[in-house]
Amino acid sequence: MTTARFRWALATLIALTCLSSLQAQDAIPELILKPSIADGQLSHDAMLSRGYTPLFNGKDLSGWRNPYPFGEAKVVDGEIHLMANKKFFLVTEKKYSDFRLSVEIKLPEGKANSGVMFRCHVDPEAKKKVFGYQAECDGSDRKWSGGLYDESRRGWIWPSAEGRSTDQFLEHAEESKEFFKQPAIADALNRNGWNRFEITCIKDLITIELNGVQTVRFRDPTDASGFIAIQHHGEKGQTYRFRNLFIKELPEIPAEDHVSLTDQEPVSIKRVDEKTTLIDFGKVAFGNIVMPVPPGRGKGNVHFGEKLKKGRIDREPPGTVRYGVTPIRFGQQRGNWVVPAPNDDRIVQQAGLMYANPPAVLLPDHWGAVTPFRWIEIEGVEEDFPFELIRRRAAFSSTWNEEASAFESSDETLNRIWDLCKYSLKATTFAGVYVDGDRERIPYEADAYLNQLSHYTTDDDVTMAARTFDRLMENGTWPTEWSPHMVFMAHAQWMYSGDIEWLRQRYESLKSKTLMHRSGEDELVRSGELDQKRHDIVDWPKKERDNFVFTEINTVVNAFHIEALQQMAEMAQAVGKEEDAKAFVARAEMAKAAFQKTLFDDAEGIYRDGVGTDHSSIHANFFPLAFGLIPEDKKAGVIEWLKGKDMACSVYAAQYFMDGLFTNGCDSKALELILADGDRSWKHMVNSGTTITWEAWGLKYKPNQDWNHAWGAAPANLLPRFVLGVQVGSPGWKTANIRPCPGGLKFARGKVPTSQGPIEVDWENGDQFKLELTLPDGMSAKIEIPATDSSKSVVVDGQSAEATEEDGRWILKEPVTGKVTIESK
Known part of the structure; x- marks a missing residue:
């Protein structure tokens, strides 16, 4: 996560920006609620970057045919334009079976209807030559865009309606029509702009997404393969425009x-x-x-x-x-x-x-x-x-480098934990993307983010993180808090790599992952009955929730929501979306104010689980702490309360619990929990004899747990980031922050890989604190070291250095480069 200083600067930018009218304020959410695909070249580059194959070369109609004696198709400025007086379809010459298809459509003004055919068929002798599945692009007030239609065969499948569908689909007619009345579905189409249709066919399962909103998930075994086609509905004088036609044949095997x-x-x-x-x-x-x-x-x-x-x-x-x-x-x-x-x-x-x-x-x-x-x-x-x-x-x-990272400290059990966690990362790279151990072999967003953090600190070639991100954007899972983890993954990849073009190509798609579609006027996320019973996770497995009480407005979901908004603001700024950045900051500030007012228990000095309950779990407090959401005047009380708690959370949530403790001066408490004697610690895990970390602390906490789950390997990133103290300072590791957290250890040394090369750290903690540091060429680092009781000043390579003492730490005024020795005196 980036520094609080950067977020403060963005917040100040918003505070000083006077929005000219209420109308302008009302327009803010529209900037950031929906992905924008106005930039066709950016969309094109993004699809290539994500491994798609063009169906259209942008120059001519190679690979396409018109099976009708009428209708005109031509290429204009890298787009396919269709013109006709009667309905016709332009069809690919090749058939496809299992695939993910992406097509962008812009409807003409006035009466208009179009769509994308897939797994469709051509009968040259028939009057209606093209028939089969179609993803509907509906420009009428009916608003069935994204629906599944069976052209010239069975009619509407989802939604369905009397007189428009065969009997087999009428049993869900009312349900499906109500589904398409939901605002997120009904308003998914940008009537006067470009729209991206993404269609996935795997075996008999069909899904359709319109501008990032899933509109169809339906099983139908009628067609297993067929052509791709695009439609002109037949309105005289109307031109239908198509661009960025891409396909990815499935399955991918990374x-x-x-x-x-x-x-x-x-x-x-x-x-x-x-x-x-x-x-x-x-x-x-x-x-x-x-x-x-x-x-x-x-x-x-x-x-x-x-x-x-x-x-x-x-x-x-x-x-x-x-x-x-x-x-x-x-x-x-x-x-x-x-x-x-x-x-x-x-x-x-x-x-x-x-x-x-x-x-x-x-x-x-x-x-x-x-x-x-x-x-x-x-x-x-x-x-x-x-x-x-x-x-x-x-x-x-194939690129795992055993020599890329190292860790050793004065505590032998901690060293064994490091070895276990590092090997867990290596052993779970077997699929080419991060997967959830061996139960389902699929990526989950939260699992993948924890994997990513630890992969960065153990290996020096980490393309797997970006691959996993792209797969998850196309194959998301169901938990509420897993969605914001996609924002976290993108942010972490940008900070690690500094690849602004990679971020720019994916930025818009992240807007659907912030949970804003579930927020109210106060910007806090609401959870319906199904969300409370199934989707909201808090922690996993269920027994690890510290008796969390689920309510309509809960603290954990909203902590993730606000952190996602804050990270989106930073990424918007990075890709040059100034108005987006302002909007995200404004929404985050509004949500933080409501979060504090609504969810903080002033009498107890801690956060409640949600509105309508007086129960306070550790989750309701360490997630806000880890995300920097607690006002300074309230932080000490929350920290003191958490310091009195044990590891009443899972190995997943422990990443955030430890993050919050280490970041806020509680390194001794964090190490105490990591090394605790009970069965809820990494000490217990390593003493069990396992060689890969578990999905849970033990079978009694999750009877069906995997014994090969890398989200249990959090010390692989916690020890380098906090004990050694090596953290990214700016995108691409142009700068680093070195802030060792000894927590009572006598020494620690190690090597931390970065995108610029390894950082080597060797510190000793006694009457004085001594740090030997080697940075890669071209990198500078800001330094904070512990201020021992007897220390009065700081020297760098034997020379007195300007530093200030704050909260028990010496903070050097000037950054350092190269190989240096820093000591408190």
Whole structure:
């Protein structure tokens, strides 16, 4: 997160900006509520950046045909213009099956109707030559844009209406028409501007999005493939305009280009009985095995496992801890073979029956199936078999650099926690994008953001973060607070890379992720009954919510909303959207005022869970603390209250709890919780013997938890960012902030990768504080070091340096560069 100073500057900018009229104030939300696609070239570049293939080259109509004897199509300034006196369709020459399609349409003034056909068909002999699925672009007052229509066949599918649909679709007629009356749906079309239609077809599942608003999610098995087409509705003299026609054929398999298989030798081989040999590979990894083909005749089994029980692979492990068996047959061929790991169908589903789940991230077919395992048992193979030739083929990021990062401190348990968390990041790169362990193999927004933060601090080639962001923007999940995490991911990627063009190409699409569509006049987000029962997460799993009481206006959801607005303001400023920046700051300031007035309990000095309850969970307090939402005169009381609490949250929320504590001078408390003796700490996790972090503190907190979940690896970013004290100062790491938080440790040293090169830190904490720092060429750093009780001044490379003492820290006036030694005296 960027400094409070930058946010203060933006807030001041708004305070000094006098909006000329109430009408101008009313227009502010329109700037930031909907994505703008006015800039066609920017949209074009964004689609290429996201891996799409053009359907239209911008110069001529290569790849397209008109199956009608009438209608005119021509290319004008990189657009396709359709003109006709009767309805006709311009159709691709190629058929497509599973894909994500993006088309931008601008309707003419007056009576107009258009659409995008997909998986459609052409019958040259028929009067109505083109028929099939169509995403509707409805310029009338009916406002069914984004609806699903079956052209020249079954009529309206979603919505549906008597006389316009076949009987099978009339059972949801009222429901679907009410759905299209919702303001977000009814107003999704920009009647007088450009509109982006995005259509995804996977198996029998069809989704349609209009300007970032999902209007259709429907299953229909009628057509599995067909052409793409664009429509002129037949109004005489009208010109329909189309641009930026792109397609991405599915499935994408990111591991093909970004992940490699590494052969690993066994760490130990043990014959456990006359039929079975146990092989240990030392740590869990995602993979399978390659082994010589056993000679002779007969059958055997290879058992794969993440967990041992009484010295053997646990064949009935708890939750979703992995176990499986693959049968093998002897002597059928010579040489080596790959023994695929057994897999659950759920991790390969592309259009499963679960409503909430996007497509699973697939792995290359030629790998064979993989699973997370540490041990195998070979059953039925003779004792003289060359078990030492068996190799595990483990999947890791092709660019993972083990030497990119390091951490060591005076606390050996903390060092073991670092090693566990760093390896967890490496081991979970197997899919080429961040996924939720091995239960569904899909990215979730919150999981991915925590993954991203820790990947930045452990590796020096982190293209996976941007890939995961793009996938999630196309395959979002259901929880309320997960949506603002997309803003956080984009902000973190911009700060890490400094790539302003990447941000500019994605900025507009982020406007739908702030939760503004659920906010009221006071800018606070409202949660309906379904939101309170299902969508609002607060923490996960449910047992980790510290008895949080759900209400219509709750503190946690609104903390995320406000932080998203603040980060959007910073990114708007960066991409040159000055009016957007002002609007976002204005909305954030309004929301913060209402947040404090509505949700803070003045009598108790802490935040309530929401309006209508007096209960205060730790979540209602550490999220505002982590996001810098607490007024200075209220902060000390909240901090003191939190310092009296244990880790009454999950491993996910602990990222934010620790962030809040470390940032606000409570490093001793943060380290105390990380190293606590109970079962809700990383000390417990590392002492359990696991080699990849868990999804939860233990099975009793989440019985179906994965044992290979990188959102449990928060110390991989907390220790470099706070204990070593290395944080990004400006986009692209042009500057850094070095602010060690020793928390009672005697020393810490390590290496933190950045986009400019590694930063090396080595500090000692005794009667005085000594910091040795090496920065990459071209980077400068602002320095804050702890002020020990006996320190009176600061020296840099033996020379007195100007510094001020604030809140127990020495703050150097001038930034430093290169290799320096800084000491308190």
